[in-house]
Amino acid sequence: MKLIPSLSSRRFLFISEAFLAPKTSLPMKLDRWIALLFLVGSIIYGLAAFRYPLLPFERNMAFLPNTLPMTLSVIGALVSAFILLAPGPSSEDSGVITVEEVKNFKLGQTLALVLGMVLYAVLLRPIGFIAATTLFIAGSGILLGERKYWLLLPIALAATFLVWYLVQQTLGIFLRPWPVFIN
Amino acid sequence: MLEGILLGLGTALSFKNMLMVIAGCLIGTFIGMLPGLGPMSIIAIMIPIAINLGDPSAALIMLAGVYYGAIFGGSTSSILINAPGVAGTVATSFDGYPMAQRGEAGKALAIAAIASFCGGTVGAILLLGFAPALASVALLFHSAEYFALMVVGLSAIAAFAGTGKVAKAIIMTIVGLMMATVGESALFNAPRFTMGIQDLQSGFSFITLAMAMFALPEAFHMVLDPRRSQAGGAGGGSIRSLMISRQEAKQIAPVIGRQSIQGFLIGVMPGAGATIASFLGYAVERNISTAKEQEQFGKGSIKGLAAPEAANNAACTGSFVPLLTLGIPGSGTTAILLGALIALNVAPGPRLMIDRPEIFWSVIISMYIGNLVLLVLNLPLIPYIAKVLAIPRNYLIPFILFFTLMGSYIGQNNETELLILVGLGVFATILRFADYPLAPLLIGFILGGMMEDNFARAVNITDGVSFMWQRPGTLVLLLVGAALLIIPALRRRRAFAKERAEARRKGVADGS
Numbered sequence: 001m002k003l004i005p006s007l008s009s010r011r012f013l014f015i016s017e018a019f020l021a022p023k024t025s026l027p028m029k030l031d032r033w034i035a036l037l038f039l040v041g042s043i044i045y046g047l048a049a050f051r052y053p054l055l056p057f058e059r060n061m062a063f064l065p066n067t068l069p070m071t072l073s074v075i076g077a078l079v080s081a082f083i084l085l086a087p088g089p090s091s092e093d094s095g096v097i098t099v100e101e102v103k104n105f106k107l108g109q110t111l112a113l114v115l116g117m118v119l120y121a122v123l124l125r126p127i128g129f130i131a132a133t134t135l136f137i138a139g140s141g142i143l144l145g146e147r148k149y150w151l152l153l154p155i156a157l158a159a160t161f162l163v164w165y166l167v168q169q170t171l172g173i174f175l176r177p178w179p180v181f182i183n
Numbered sequence: 184m185l186e187g188i189l190l191g192l193g194t195a196l197s198f199k200n201m202l203m204v205i206a207g208c209l210i211g212t213f214i215g216m217l218p219g220l221g222p223m224s225i226i227a228i229m230i231p232i233a234i235n236l237g238d239p240s241a242a243l244i245m246l247a248g249v250y251y252g253a254i255f256g257g258s259t260s261s262i263l264i265n266a267p268g269v270a271g272t273v274a275t276s277f278d279g280y281p282m283a284q285r286g287e288a289g290k291a292l293a294i295a296a297i298a299s300f301c302g303g304t305v306g307a308i309l310l311l312g313f314a315p316a317l318a319s320v321a322l323l324f325h326s327a328e329y330f331a332l333m334v335v336g337l338s339a340i341a342a343f344a345g346t347g348k349v350a351k352a353i354i355m356t357i358v359g360l361m362m363a364t365v366g367e368s369a370l371f372n373a374p375r376f377t378m379g380i381q382d383l384q385s386g387f388s389f390i391t392l393a394m395a396m397f398a399l400p401e402a403f404h405m406v407l408d409p410r411r412s413q414a415g416g417a418g419g420g421s422i423r424s425l426m427i428s429r430q431e432a433k434q435i436a437p438v439i440g441r442q443s444i445q446g447f448l449i450g451v452m453p454g455a456g457a458t459i460a461s462f463l464g465y466a467v468e469r470n471i472s473t474a475k476e477q478e479q480f481g482k483g484s485i486k487g488l489a490a491p492e493a494a495n496n497a498a499c500t501g502s503f504v505p506l507l508t509l510g511i512p513g514s515g516t517t518a519i520l521l522g523a524l525i526a527l528n529v530a531p532g533p534r535l536m537i538d539r540p541e542i543f544w545s546v547i548i549s550m551y552i553g554n555l556v557l558l559v560l561n562l563p564l565i566p567y568i569a570k571v572l573a574i575p576r577n578y579l580i581p582f583i584l585f586f587t588l589m590g591s592y593i594g595q596n597n598e599t600e601l602l603i604l605v606g607l608g609v610f611a612t613i614l615r616f617a618d619y620p621l622a623p624l625l626i627g628f629i630l631g632g633m634m635e636d637n638f639a640r641a642v643n644i645t646d647g648v649s650f651m652w653q654r655p656g657t658l659v660l661l662l663v664g665a666a667l668l669i670i671p672a673l674r675r676r677r678a679f680a681k682e683r684a685e686a687r688r689k690g691v692a693d694g695s
Contacts, residue, residue, distance in 0.1 A: 034617045068364060079357060113406055121598045
């Protein structure tokens with residue numbers, strides 16, 4: 001770990017910050033859970049880095065493919081552990097979201113849109129660009145509460161054709177327009 | 184030299200080449216506005232057309248116009264929908280987007296246009312004067328200095344983090360650096376950390392990551408909280424005024440002046456380019472402004488908007504120095520331009536100025552013209568461009584989602600990329616709600632590969648890390664990096680001590 005010295009100043013910085021932060025006790029907030037996630041991630045990444053299978057000729061090199069990853073995993077684990085365990089609240093103005101705010105969120109709608117994007121990714125090639133894109137734009141519009149179908153559908157269709165034309169004809173990037181069985 | 188300038192003027196001002204500049208700027212602006220299509224992809228797409236022109240000057244003039252246009256177009260989408268399509272305009276969205284949300288999209292776009300124009304023009308003047316001299320400075324830079332430069336870039340992230348967020352910014356940078364190690368690097372020709380997924384062999388794509396970090400969380404937030412999009416849409420649809428008050432002009436003029444020069448100098452260094460220039464410009468301006476102004480940064484500060492805009496355009500111009508004088512591409516974009524030049528039978532390098540002076544000088548002259556064209560074209564078009572904000576939410580959100588999907592699909596042409604995009608987008612949204620800054624992750628990712636390559640090269644050359652104190656250039660840069668980290672901490676400590684002293688005094692006055 002002779003490569004860390006340039007980073008020690010950073011560590012000094014966040015340690016000093018912790019002492020400056022006003023001390024109040026709070027239950028574990030979302031940002032600490034994320035820090036825990038990062039800690040676990042850093043450890044897994046570190047395991048992969050430290051056990052990295054070096055090729056025979058790589059062993060004698062001054063700089064190894066896992067030199068930087070090993071360094072990163074150590075710093076990552078230290079910093080995330082710090083956020084997790086820091087005495088003060090990790091954000092005093094609390095940009096962290098509160099339970100009340102989440103209650104007002106339209107979680108169902110958002111999850112449905114995310115699902116729509118996943119479906120788009122999966123269906124793009126099998127059913128072709130035109131069908132997948134028109135369905136995606138119109139579908140997410142309807143999901144968001146648009147009820148003027150006579151306006152939404154033509155716009156979705158026109159935009160799809162326009163983008164397809166631009167990408168395929170002008171830019172020359174291949175996009176399969178029709179379902180697999182037509183071609 | 185005067186002879187050269189006249190020759191350049193003669194070539195650049197011909198009817199055909201003027202048309203090339205205008206066409207290039209227009210095409211660049213409109214395509215660059217689509218999130219996900221950066222200058223690199225647009226120039227790559229335009230190469231067949233440029234080669235068909237047959238005339239190297241005309242081709243290079245057009246491509247340079249496309250480059251500028253794309254950078255400006257990228258700023259537009261950063262400001263209006265918080266979806267920077269280009270790494271160089273990520274810093275623009277920090278203050279540009281909050282301004283648009285406040286209903287000042289017109290002013291934000293006007294400031295961006297003017298700052299870009301000034302940056303580009305100052306850059307072109309510097310290029311004209313210092314091209315040969317600056318080339319020799321760039322020649323002095325070895326991998327050790329490049330590594331130190333990346334460290335400076337990463338330390339600048341401390342400037343992005345608000346109070347109490349420095350640790351979070353550091354962990355995000357680390358995560359970005361970790362993501363950069365995924366895939367095959369140039370130095371080690373074996374895949375690393377791909378988890379056996381073949382589509383990850385080339386690593387995460389920058390465009391996908393940028394979309395996932397910026398465009399998707401914004402879109403998801405708009406869905407989650409409908410009030411959010413109404414606030415943006417209602418005030419933004421009509422551009423109230425493009426006018427900048429005299430006081431505001433006075434405020435941003437020194438910023439633009441400083442950042443044009445600094446941006447140009449950073450752009451000259453190969454590998455640094457517009458991205459680092461814009462982030463560094465933002466960080467420097469934030470750190471040297473007063474505490475009161477500093478609070479405005481990130482919430483719609485006009486200084487915070489002008490700085491990266493002036494810097495990135497100046498850096499674009501600067502990146503032509505190594506290309507034209509040394510034949511070394513300083514960035515991905517100039518690498519593509521280099522490819523185009525070679526395809527047109529022109530060998531860029533120190534001899535270009537002597538062998539083909541008309542190309543060398545006409546490109547430089549066309550940069551002035553290009554900047555002027557951009558300003559003249561874009562200022563009147565701003566109200567129409569900003570109409571994007573008037574699109575109702577039910578249409579805007581599906582299209583933003585679709586453009587992010589499209590952008591990452593076009594880049595990689597596989598569906599795994601889309602799934603990665605959605606996954607990272609959801610994760611980024613959660614991170615945003617947990618008050619983790621997202622920009623450091625992207626910066627870490629962009630700089631990670633370059634930093635590792637240069638570090639490895641320096642370590643291999645000196646067989647250790649002694650280069651850090653043995654090379655004066657490296658040492659100075661590393662010290663600058665340390666200063667960037669320490670100064671904000673000291674400032675905060677001083678402010679805190681002051682606050683405490685005041686509290687104590689108050690306590691005495693109250694008699695408690």
